[in-house]
Amino acid sequence: xxxxxxxxxxxxxxGTRLWPLSRAAAAKQFIRFLGEETLLQKxxxxxxxxxxxxxxxxxxxxxxRFLVAxxxxxxxxxxxxxxxxxxxxxxxxAVAAAALLVAERHGRDTLIQILPSDHEITVDxxxxxxxxxxxxxxxxxxxxxxxxxxxxxxTGYGYIEIGKELVDGVHQVxxxxxxxxxxxxxxxxxxxxYAWNSGMFVFSxxxxxxxxxxxxxxxxxxxxxxxxxxxxxxDFTRLDAESFAESPSISIDYAVMEKTENAAVVxxxxxxxxxxxxxxxxxLAGGDENGNVVNxxxxxxxxxxxxxxxxNAHLAVQGMEGVAVIASExxxxxGRLDRSQDVGNLVKMLAADKKTSHLTENHPTALRPWGGYTxxxxxxxFQVKRLFVHPEKKLSLQxxxxxxxxxxxxxxxxxxxxxxxxxxxxxxQSIYIPQGSVHRLANPGKIRLEVIEVQTGSxxxxxxxxxxxxxxxxx
Numbered sequence: 001x002x003x004x005x006x007x008x009x010x011x012x013x014x015g016t017r018l019w020p021l022s023r024a025a026a027a028k029q030f031i032r033f034l035g036e037e038t039l040l041q042k043x044x045x046x047x048x049x050x051x052x053x054x055x056x057x058x059x060x061x062x063x064x065r066f067l068v069a070x071x072x073x074x075x076x077x078x079x080x081x082x083x084x085x086x087x088x089x090x091x092x093x094a095v096a097a098a099a100l101l102v103a104e105r106h107g108r109d110t111l112i113q114i115l116p117s118d119h120e121i122t123v124d125x126x127x128x129x130x131x132x133x134x135x136x137x138x139x140x141x142x143x144x145x146x147x148x149x150x151x152x153x154x155t156g157y158g159y160i161e162i163g164k165e166l167v168d169g170v171h172q173v174x175x176x177x178x179x180x181x182x183x184x185x186x187x188x189x190x191x192x193x194y195a196w197n198s199g200m201f202v203f204s205x206x207x208x209x210x211x212x213x214x215x216x217x218x219x220x221x222x223x224x225x226x227x228x229x230x231x232x233x234x235d236f237t238r239l240d241a242e243s244f245a246e247s248p249s250i251s252i253d254y255a256v257m258e259k260t261e262n263a264a265v266v267x268x269x270x271x272x273x274x275x276x277x278x279x280x281x282x283x284l285a286g287g288d289e290n291g292n293v294v295n296x297x298x299x300x301x302x303x304x305x306x307x308x309x310x311x312n313a314h315l316a317v318q319g320m321e322g323v324a325v326i327a328s329e330x331x332x333x334x335g336r337l338d339r340s341q342d343v344g345n346l347v348k349m350l351a352a353d354k355k356t357s358h359l360t361e362n363h364p365t366a367l368r369p370w371g372g373y374t375x376x377x378x379x380x381x382f383q384v385k386r387l388f389v390h391p392e393k394k395l396s397l398q399x400x401x402x403x404x405x406x407x408x409x410x411x412x413x414x415x416x417x418x419x420x421x422x423x424x425x426x427x428x429q430s431i432y433i434p435q436g437s438v439h440r441l442a443n444p445g446k447i448r449l450e451v452i453e454v455q456t457g458s459x460x461x462x463x464x465x466x467x468x469x470x471x472x473x474x475x
Contacts (some may be wrong), residue, residue, distance in 0.1 A: 006112050011040055012443065016275075023362060083098070084237065086241035099209050114201040133266050143219075150195065160173055166264060184337060198355060200212055216256060293309075317444040373453070381458065397438060407441065408454075412427070
């Protein structure tokens with residue numbers, strides 16, 4: 001291809017359909033389900049072909065900004081920018097922001113490919129061919145989506161009815177169909193001219209801006225204003241919150257794709273999954289001779305066609321068929337794989353109860369730009385955490401009004417600053433940080449630092465952190 005595409009990766013979602021591993025503050029795109037790379041990293045790798053793609057742009061939110069930057073850094077990927085949405089306004093506003101910013105930086109004729117950050121796709125000759133066909137149609141003014149060739153009458157996806165062929169491999173969109181019931185899905189599969197709606201698009205920046213101006217002017221006006229008042233912070237573009245909030249909360253499908261006369265679809269016989277359920281994870285992974293997918297600390301006996309995953313405690317599963325058993329550090333989910341689309345309803349029940357709502361919000365392991373921590377034990381006036389710090393990273397210079405801390409170095413080398421004194425700790429050495437003292441933890445070494453932290457005091461909340469100096473702009 002003579003023209004490159006700017007990939008725009010949507011990474012702001014806070015889905016909970018893969019609970020208990022995914023939570024509101026631990027979205028699935030940042031989790032390593034199977035293998036060493038997260039779904040976001042797999043998406044970044046997918047657009048690394050420099051013959052086809054320019055540097056990617058990632059659209060996310062404030063809470064995930066450092067996760068995006070760190071996961072790109074781990075892969076050695078240079079981003080064209082990270083755009084921060086002040087709040088979720090659905091996909092139309094995010095697409096509008098991407099189109100406007102790319103047009104500003106690269107010109108209105110620049111092609112954009114919108115990609116969700118949490119899908120699994122096999123990149124092969126068929127995939128590349130589909131992208132190239134979409135790009136050629138987008139150069140001619142089409143807003144092109146990818147229709148995945150169905151392999152089953154799935155009820156968890158929206159569908160696209162494929163119309164007449166416009167050019168080689170690119171068709172008119174007859175209509176979009178909401179997620180169907182099983183009977184309707186069977187009928188559409190039998191007709192053969194329906195495809196799953198992938199949520200991926202290719203278009204020129206200028207064409208999308210024109211479509212929004214004609215079909216969703218309130219979205220475009222609000223986002224334009226939010227960009228005019230945006231602030232640049234490190235590699236982040238912070239959209240103005242007040243302006244962005246004026247945008248209607250509407251999907252790009254409703255705002256543009258269902259109304260425009262320029263909608264087109266490339267039928268794509270590619271290996272694709274939105275990984276929206278434990279059933280999808282099980283199908284993607286491929287089971288052993290008994291149809292089981294076992295990941296982490298687990299033993300199975302007399303069990304078939306099941307998904308068993310544990311992040312910590314050892315699971316022993318016996319005499320089961322077609323189930324998902326998923327254990328995080330603080331919760332276990334057990335359910336039938338063929339009912340895994342219903343996990344969202346279960347999460348709503350948990351969120352509605354004060355005793356369990358925290359299980360849907362925060363994960364015991366919290367990731368930070370310097371590494372992260374896992375909460376091990378909580379009690380009256382004490383808390384135990386495992387801190388992990390990436391090589392050559394450091395926490396903010398900070399103090400606490402209500403707690404003291406004990407640090408025990410269990411792996412690597414720790415550089416500890418307490419007021420005006422700097423101490424180097426090696427494995428099996430410890431140090432005490434008095435309440436109110438100014439302190440900092442750093443990893444000067446080449447391997448990951450791990451520290452056991454014991455907090456004691458009258459209040460142990462994360463908001464009792466007064467940052468004095470912070471290399472990540474949080475002070």
